[in-house]
Amino acid sequence: MNLLSLLNFALRWFFDSGRGRCSPFWYSGCGGNDNRFMTQRECESFCGTKRLEGRPRCQLDADSGLQCADYVQAWYYDKHIGACSPFWYGGCAGNANRFNTENECFQTCGILSPDWLAERGAVKPQRCSTRLALKVNHPGNHRPFMSDCFLRQDAGGCQNYTMMWYFDTEQNECSRFWYGGCGGNENRFKTQEEFCIKKIFRLFSINVDLMSDSHKPFTII
Secondary structure, X not given: OOHHHHHHOEEEEEEEOOOOEEEEEEEOXXXXXXXXXXXXXXXXXXXXXXXXXXXXXXXXXXXXXXXXXXXXXXXXXXXXXXEEEEEXXXXXXXXXXXXXXXHHHHHHHOEOOHHHHHOOOOOOHXXXXXXXXXXXXXXXXXXXXXXXXXXXXXXXXXXXXXXXXXXXXXXXXXXXXXXXXXXXXXXXXXOOOXXXXXXXXXXXXXXXXXXXXXXXXXXXX
16 A cells, blocks of 8 residues: 555444444545544434433543642543543542543443343444454564654643543553643644644555454554
8 A cells, every 4th residue: 555545445333332432533435344433523422422411420620639748640520612621639548539540530431231221222333333453564664663643642841731642552442641741752743633643644655454353452563
């Protein structure tokens, strides 16, 4: 596959049954399976995703508490954007809208699993539970090629914090983090759409296969 053929890739959405939510991926335009939607809204509508905004815990504002130790990153459910976001917790006090990980936050306040919704006739589970993977092969050898996306998350050295995105190599997806405003590295993006996978496609001549039987949305070989 040459670089010109990468122009055929389009951003699509699939229901990630492992995380219980709709996630973006790059579609080559051919092959694949039915777990593919034009927009996030279409994916969530078809697969029956439902926010648990009625839970009082998830309605609370973020509360950094009192500093009785070093600040640590925690997660809270942001009712204004309907998603889990990171914040800095001081170690004491605060409120119940605080979670150790983004996944824990989504499990409590995020979107319901397709199995729960299928029992109530809200989804077509066969389409929504089909797994999707993006297999990327770098010609020449099997060593991971260097990219900004493989750098570790780096919050930088200042305290003018803004929310940014980075590619999480453990989860194989883009995640949010708080950037201090100076320093850091190139694994940092202003929006989710400024996807680092897009940068990989732009920099390398790669072979891409869409598969339906893998456990993670992106597999880099």
